Amino acid sequence: MxxxxxxxxxxxxxxxxxxxxxxxxxxxxxxxxxxxxxxxxxxxxxxxxxxxxxxxxxxxxxxxxxxxxxxxxxxxxxxxxxxxxxxxxxxxxxxxxxxxxxxxxxxxxxxxxxxxxxxxxxxxxxxxxxxxxxxxxxxxxxxxxxxxxxxxxxxxxxxxxxxxxxxxxxxxxxxxxxxxxxxxxxxxxxxxxxxxxxxxxxxxxxxxxxxxxxxxxxxPASHVTQLDIAAGMDGQVNATVSSSGNSSAQVQITVTDRKTNTTVATHNGASNVECTFSVQDVSLWSPDSPTLYDITVTLGDDVVTSYTGFRTIARGEVDGIERPLLNGEFVFQFGTLDQGFWPDGIYLPPNKEAMVYDLQTLKKLGFNMLRKHIKVEPALYYQACDEMGILLFQDMPSLRPSQQRTLDNCTVETVLPDAAQQDEFARQLELLIVQQRHFPSIVTWVVYNEGWGQLVDYYPEFALTDRVKQLDPTRLVDSTSGWYDHGAGDFSDNHHYANPQCGSPFYSIASAPYDPSRIGVQGEFGGIGQNLSIEHLWNVQGAIDTINQTYEIDTTIEAWNYRGHRLLGELLDQVKMYSCSGGIWTQTTDVEGEVNGLLSYDRRVLRPDVGQWQADIQNLYDAAAARNNASMPAGGG
Structure with missing residues (x-):
């Protein structure tokens, strides 16, 4: 310091x-x-x-x-x-x-x-x-x-x-x-x-x-400092109420059905120790039915409120293929790469209405998931995903990505963390898990993106993955989304533009070949762009000059939608023929010099032909459902 x-x-x-x-x-x-x-x-x-x-x-x-x-x-x-x-x-x-x-x-x-x-x-x-x-x-x-x-x-x-x-x-x-x-x-x-x-x-x-x-x-002097609640599909609730001071205090946890406003469970326990109790006949949380239950915790004179959703995330073998399981079933997870940038607020939307607009647009198109890309959002964002039924892959924000520096002797080196910086990254990864693990919508943690800040002289993702699993055994971990995959975590994650290579017997050198011992997902694909008139562009000359660096430029909106249809058709084949369990389309919105969003950066232009995209996305879910004969879960929780 x-x-x-x-x-x-x-x-x-x-x-x-x-x-x-x-x-x-x-x-x-x-x-x-x-x-x-x-x-x-x-x-x-x-x-x-x-x-x-x-x-x-x-x-x-x-x-x-x-x-x-x-x-x-x-x-x-x-x-x-x-x-x-x-x-x-x-x-x-x-x-x-x-x-x-x-x-x-x-x-x-x-x-x-x-x-x-x-x-x-x-x-x-x-x-x-x-x-x-x-x-x-x-x-x-x-x-x-x-x-x-x-x-x-x-x-x-x-x-x-x-x-x-x-x-x-x-x-x-x-x-x-x-x-x-x-x-x-x-x-x-x-x-x-x-x-x-x-x-x-x-x-x-x-x-x-x-x-x-x-x-x-x-x-009050004795008060709740942290509330950790995990609720499974079997109705079991694991709760830890942390309080100021080190001594235990009596706590009461009340669970209320949000739809009927009736109390469905009450548990008396102590603070600073984990307690377990069950709720009978719960309605499960899922993208199709995002049911939430309200929670009231009383510790002396301190009364705090919260909520949870009953659902179980796991991985298991379905007809010989490793699959992600939601409430015991293989649900194909399809979403966008969501970067959460705004031209007027940069990292923060102008207001909640604007924030929710992006999520509503994705839900309307048929997406049931998004990958929150190397950013952490305000808590109200995760609450909106909980309420709307949107599955989340949550990335850890990466260390300095893809940068190099020139040394005094004129040699060039890739910027990577030293030991202290790596330790700080690990500490903040723990903060991410501890502060966000109570949101039901989060189903997967992502540790590294495309090797950015990932040390290569040893494989830190193994120890980091173990630590994430210790802090949160109820979710899956995508240890390396793209590039330097050494076998850690629950996913074999391919990145490729524009065409998908998901759980398939073909791959590019940018991603490792599909590993059948883990879940095959397409962590990024698509990225097709379509230029817009200046009133919808980030009006900074340097950004405008990089538009043609977009992975693919389609000169008309009709061509853009045609290409989207073809790429989603390729992904559909990989769901039907191979071992694809999920995909992430790049991306929700344009950002500065990138023009490959479903929405323009100003949120005023929606590129997709809505009916076409809804049908193509539904085909993915239907194809996955046809292959869904789940055996008992292995791992997750």
Whole structure:
């Protein structure tokens, strides 16, 4: 850790004029992005009012989303001297500093200060006040009333700090956050996914700062800190209620049928230990019937609500072929490569309506799955997938992908993690599993994508896969999606453009041959593009210049749909003839210089002939169902 951050964590205290939302800061306004969406100018200044953590909700909360102040900092050393006045600009929180919606639309926003103020409701007197950040990219040091409250590293993960002891007895409290986001600047090798400081074709504008919701909530001294629930098709519930302090406390878990609002089970147990109980005659969760059950947990005076779905993910042999099983049946999983970028918000959609629009579009076309590609979304996204019945392959955001550096002796080397950076990747992979494992829609974890950041002098995916299975034995693991596959995990995953090579006796050198001891899936294929007029394109010349790097360009929408039909027909043959168990089409939307989406980047153009695509996708499910005579599951849970 940088020495200045160490100093900060030791609790720097300094007298300073507190930063406020001040009249002399540059006023907030949406900056015109290179491309808008239908929601760009409707997001407003009270963004994302929904409770941001649907799997652990409390009744007493106060959103801190809205207009904060911001100013750029020169270096990490800036943290040693807290700002002495109002920050220079108003900024919308949550947002990416690089986005038009932030009001900043910055570049190289590597060091940043953010500030706001808040009052604690008088009704919270006697309780603890918890400050929550859903995600800050990449390192955040949080000061409350000038005192260091916490430090967090990892751009995709939530963190909470009890700030009760830092609060003023009466009146306003000042919140100041220093953010360091190096992205892919040297010497940093950190999880960034598709973000880069030098956008080009398949690598895009980065996201820096407080890009997900911030809120405070009231909780008693003894309170729930984490809730882990896994519910299987047999009605069995495995639950762990973690609480503040190390000692066990009495807890009560109540399960309610959401459709009838009737209690179907009540279990009394203790916190900080796993408990198991059963619910009779449950309705199962699946893409065709995404049934959810509400959960209430009571620990003393703390009452939190959550939900779950009863379903079992496993792998098993079906007529001699390894298959993914959902509730004991082979269900063909077909989805899109979903990157989750927005022209106006970059990593964050303008609002929930916009976010859900993408999912509704995929569901309408007939997709039952998507691969969340080397990005982690806000929790409300996963809740929407749970409610709509969309299976998820969830990627771990990759370390610096496909980059090289030139050394002083003029030799060129591939950028790979050193031992400490690899350890940090593993730590953040654990955060991903622990924070997302309670969403029923997630069925598979993906560790590495196409060798990006994957060490080659040994095979770290084996130990990482084992760790993922320890943390979550209820799901499958796709250890290497494409490229350097040494046999780890549950999937034999092929990437090939444009034609699929799924579970088949033919392959290209970019992916290993199909391994019949594991599940055969097409982790990426398609990628066919069709150019658009400038009003639907990311209007940045460098991006426009890379459009012809798209895997295939079809000159008319009719040709694009014809090619889609032919490629889906090839995949259908591989389902009927060989061992294909799932496929992922590239991609949901265009992104910057890529024009191979089902939707344009502005979400205003839908390329597919809806009836044709619905029929072609249904044919895949029907062909898989015709081969579905499942034997007993092996593995999974």
């Amino acid at each position: 940088h020495h200045s951050l160490l100093l900060a964590l030791c609790g720097i205290a300094s007298a300073f004029s507190v930063p406020r939302q001040a009249s002399n800061s540059t006023k907030y306004a949406v900056k015109t992005p290179p491309l808008t969406t239908p929601w760009t100018y409707t997001a407003g200044t009270d963004p994302w009012p929904e409770y941001p953590r649907p799997q652990l909700q409390r009744s007493q909360l106060q959103s801190l989303n809205g207009i904060w102040t911001y100013q750029n900092a020169s270096s990490l050393d800036a943290i040693n001297s807290l700002p002495s006045g109002q920050l220079a600009n108003e900024v919308l929180i949550p947002s990416c500093l690089e986005s038009g919606l932030s009001g900043i639309q910055g570049e190289y926003t590597i060091y940043s200060w953010f500030a706001t103020s808040f009052d604690v409701p008088s009704t919270w007197t006697g309780d603890r006040v918890l400050l929550n950040f859903a995600a800050v990219d990449y390192e955040a040091t949080v000061f409350v009333n000038g005192r260091n409250a916490t430090f967090h590293r990892g751009g995709y993960f939530a963190f909470t700090v009890d700030v009760t002891d830092y609060l003023n007895g009466n009146g306003q409290n000042e919140l100041l956050v220093f953010v360091h986001d190096p992205t892919d600047s040297d010497p940093y090798v950190i999880p960034i996914g598709k973000q880069t400081l030098r956008p080009s074709h398949i690598f895009y504008t980065p996201c820096s700062g407080i890009w997900q919701s911030v809120w405070i909530e009231s909780a």
